[in-house]
Amino acid sequence: MSVEPQQVSGVLTDEESRTLDAHWRAANYLSVGQIYLMANPLLTEPLRPEHVKPRLLGHWGTSPGLNLVYTHLNRLIRSRGLEALCVWGPGHGGPAVVANSWLEGSYTETYPDVTRDAAGMARLFRQFSFPGGVPSHVAPETPGSVHEGGELGYALSHAYGAAFDNPGLLVACVIGDGEAETGPLAASWHSDKFLDPVHDGAVLPILHLNGYKIANPTVLSRLPEPELDDLLRGYGHEPLHVTGDDPAAVHRAMARAMDTAADRIAGVQRAAREDGATERPRWPVIVLRTPKGWTGPAEVDGLPVEGTWRAHQVPLSAVRDNPDHLRQLEEWLRSYRPRELFDEHGAPRPDVLACVPDGARRLGSTPHANGGLLLRELPLPPLERYAVPVDEPGATLHEPTRVLGDLLEDVMRGTADRRDFRLVGPDETASNRLQAVYGASGKAWQAGILDVDEHLDRHGRVMEILSEHTCQGWLEGYLLTGRHGLFSCYEAFVHIVDSMVNQHIKWLRVSRRLPWRAPIASLNYLLTSHVWRQDHNGFSHQDPGFVDHILNKSPEAVRVYLPPDANTLLSVADHALRSRDYVNVIVAGKQPCFDWLTMEQAKAHCARGAGIWDWAGTEDGTREPDVVLACAGDVPTQEVLAAARLLRDHLPELAVRVVNVVDIARLLPSEEHPHGMGDFEYDGLFTPDKPVVFAYHGYPWLIHRLAYRRTGHGHLHVRGYKEVGTTTTPFDMVVRNDLDRYRLVMDVIDRVPGLAVRAAAVRQRMEDVRLRHHQYIREHGVDLPEVADWSWDG
Structure with missing residues (x-):
């Protein structure tokens, strides 16, 4: 945000209060409509069962609070000329964020078929949580969003990530009180210890305490206010409270809290950027307490709903079948007085839009929520330098x-x-x-x-x-x-x-x-x-x-x-x-x-993703290999090359091919992954019928899963990590998991036809080294000299 924003008193005039309330009511009306309606969006006729969706999906409980925040952020942005982004932590509030982006025009600019009139409103309502439509969460489809709803615990860290190196940006972050119970969210409060007031933007957390999760009360909502304040101050924040259920009073309190927060943020940035202050500041946080499902049905079927966990999702669940529910839904919708909010064509009236910022300052149109628009190429120097x-x-x-x-x-x-x-x-x-x-x-x-x-x-x-x-x-x-x-x-x-x-x-x-x-x-x-x-x-x-x-x-x-x-x-x-x-x-x-490839060779090999290292094998080009030694990962590569060297020394007549894989997705069929190999290419590399001994960095069954449809899969034998580990020597780790060079040579002897008898003595020597290794490390605490001092001398 700007260093010297216009300071606003936070005292609303009656006209400002009236227009803010109009915007908030319009957003609430649109939120309810998205959850319930598939026709009759402006209630131009009495509500009938066929106007209601057959499957009611969505979450009402958090939506009125989010609509309040959106409304007042609009006012703050417009009155101070701010550049702002909001991270919506309660992702179940999808109807609210979509409703507000439609009101401000961002939604229609993004999706021109969802016009700002009755026809567009009908489309907006019908598409929500409907086959072929849009998700119920704040999702990538939602203009202005950078945070997928349902990612509970990550909103605040996302907000700080957005603020880093964005000195002109205010990032508001709404944290649901259910989300506030998660471990990731608890840790992310410490992000203020990393926020540089000079080069970074500001984060304004808004802790929305409506009291309940889907079925249970929330921890922070039940803390006494002094205890909650102590917690937030301990995190480095100064809390500002907005509490109540009377709309007029809450609008006044929210405007005052927003302006106070903005003034404090501007003061912190001015002190750091102009006066050279280095003391860690105490940033504001707004604690917003409003009823869950605020302005919705107070009671359904004799049970309390507004202000309880029953408001979390769909308060009236049997609208098509229960006349009382249908009547309550219509009363609920009409309580927002839609005729005052939308004209006869369904467009928002001027009073509703009085608080909405212009152009890219609208929360649904900020380029910061579509970061690729701002992305610049990274200045990467030539690799030959390194x-x-x-x-x-x-x-x-x-x-x-x-x-x-x-x-x-x-x-x-x-x-x-x-x-x-x-x-x-x-x-x-x-x-x-x-x-x-x-x-x-x-x-x-x-x-x-x-x-x-x-x-x-x-x-x-x-x-x-x-x-x-x-x-x-x-x-x-x-x-x-x-x-x-x-x-x-x-x-x-x-x-x-x-x-x-x-x-x-x-x-x-x-x-x-x-x-x-x-x-x-x-x-x-x-x-x-x-x-x-x-x-x-x-x-x-x-x-x-x-x-x-x-x-x-x-x-x-x-x-x-x-x-x-x-x-x-x-x-x-x-x-x-x-x-x-x-x-x-x-x-x-x-x-x-070990360094295996020059830079030129490395570039070519990485571009291929997998390839034959002919200098490591013993193919002479006159016949097919007898066995393929494949590897993926630095330690498996070293063990395969050591095994190839042992085979060259002990079984020089054996034609060994060495294949190294850099890009693991290359093992998949080309129709399964963009980097995958076709069968012709795969068989040319690994052969369709020769034994393949594959030393892999991770769990061996992954390689089998990637290659199970290949012609030669029956000849594929993979060595990798078998969940056998401890504190030991480096080479003992590979021995314990049967990934060592000696075990790989034994695997070749076991799988190449004719070698089991002809190379029995070689196999025994390999086994003897493994036994000697076992004894040596327990006596000396280090690996065998022939392993520790090994190098490729092909």
């Missing part, structure tokens, strides 16, 4: 994520002025070897700073909080409002955001089908400190299953990459950071890893 030299495969080692950190440092530096790139993660940036970024930006921090602290920066764009939920929410809000970013996380703990990424993928899938939504930057995960290099932390830190979770989702929106070395990581990261409308998951190690 590439590690590779004269021979496997002759040198580098830490892949450390190499990537140098690239990210320059990306951070290249966006210093425009401030549209952030790196987020749960306290692990340095642990994940990405600390080079501190050369361009420190870690965002607004709380106390001690002399012993390092890299804390009140204006930083590296963000760390030990809450994966909050990291995810910040980044989603940042991306949805037109910026770029990367989420770095330990592989085992990214599962914490499983449900959040589900919703984001669904958002992307729906958005792709909406021509008015511009593509946004992809949500990029870097998963490191992975399963095979968590031998020191033990079993609790060993879980590679996030990839399985992601590959269950919409193929058009998900990508999974397992680069085997530093240069392939650079290539994959460059591709992911340039992409749009995807969720990209990159799994890469932070420990020293």
Whole structure:
């Protein structure tokens, strides 16, 4: 918001109060109409059963409160010339947000067939929660939305993500009192310790306490007001209360609270931006207490409804069959006096629109809710600047994520002025070897700073909080409002955001089908400190299953990459950071890893997604291979190449093909995933009938699931993580899970026809090494010298 907005007293004139109430009543009328009606939208004739939808779906309880907030945000934006966005946490209030965007004209501009007249109102009503229509939640289809309804717990972190690096933006965030009970929401209150009053916008939380969830009271609504105030002040906020059920009084109180909040926010920003204040401010929060289902039926079938949990969804559920319910519905609708609100053609009257802002300042038209409109290309430098030299495969080692950190440092530096790139993660940036970024930006921090602290920066764009939920929410809000970013996380703990990424993928899938939504930057995960290099932390830190979770989702929106070395990581990261409308998951190690490919080779290999490493195998081009050794992931690649070397030494006559897979979706049929291979290409790579021993980074059954329809699936044998882990040596991890080089050689001998007898002695030697390994680590505490000192010398 602007540094010196016009200060408004918060005292409403009678005319302002009247027009605000007209807007609110119109939004309430439209909300009820969406839930119930499929005809007779203006009640130009008595309501009949056939005017009512056969299936009543939707949520009334939160809608009147959301309509009140929307009405008063309109007033605030219009009177002060603000640029604003609202995140609607109670997503079940879909009817309210749709109603308001129709009133202000944004909905009709987005969907021209839903006109602002009686015909358009009828279409608006009919389409809601109706086959072929729109969802009941605040969804991607809703103009002005960046938050899918039903994502309980994430509204506030999304709001802060939208505010970061948006110094002119006010982000209002309505938090339902059911949502306020969730763990992610509780953690996200701490986001104010990361909000920079100089370079960021402001977040105005509006805690909407209507008392109930779907069937139970809510915790915060039952706290005494002093206790709730203590809680909110402890989070760093100064509460402003709006309480009541008398519309005129609530309008006056809401206007006063909104103006007070805006004045306080402007004062904080002015102090930081003009006076150089560095003390962490106390930001306002509005606590809005209104009855659940306010202005709806007070009683139905002799039971109280308004102000109770019975108002949560559809208060009158038998309208088509019960004449009393039909009568109550008509009385309810007419109580809003629709003739005063809409003219004879169904258009909103001028009084209803008196508070509505103009153009892109309308909440349904702000470009910040359609972030692709604001997105700029990320300035990515040429990869050759960071590439590690590779004269021979496997002759040198580098830490892949450390190499990537140098690239990210320059990306951070290249966006210093425009401030549209952030790196987020749960306290692990340095642990994940990405600390080079501190050369361009420190870690965002607004709380106390001690002399012993390092890299804390009140204006930083590296963000760390030990809450994966909050990291995810910040980044989603940042991306949805037109910026770029990367989420770095330990592989085992990214599962914490499983449900959040589900919703984001669904958002992307729906958005792709909406021509008015511009593509946004992809949500990029870097998963490191992975399963095979968590031998020191033990079993609790060993879980590679996030990839399985992601590959269950919409193929058009998900990508999974397992680069085997530093240069392939650079290539994959460059591709992911340039992409749009995807969720990209990159799994890469932070420990020293052999360098296999030059930068030129890495680019070509990553573009293919899977390919033959002819220098690693023993094919001579005159006959088909006897066996295919396949690998995906850095440690499995090392073990496969070590196994290939053992086979070359012990069974030189065997024709071995080595295939490395970077893009896991390549294993899917082309008709199942855009990156999938056709059968002809797949059979050419893996053969239709030769044994394939596949060393995979994660759970082995994923590979079987992806390839189960292939001709050669019966010959496919996959080794991977079998949920066997502990604190041990690095090589013992692969041995325990039968992914080690010696086990892979034994697998080849077991599966290539004729080798079981001819190579029995070789197999026994492999088994002997495994037994010797078992004894050696228990005596010495480190891996066998031939393993620890191994290198490829092909």
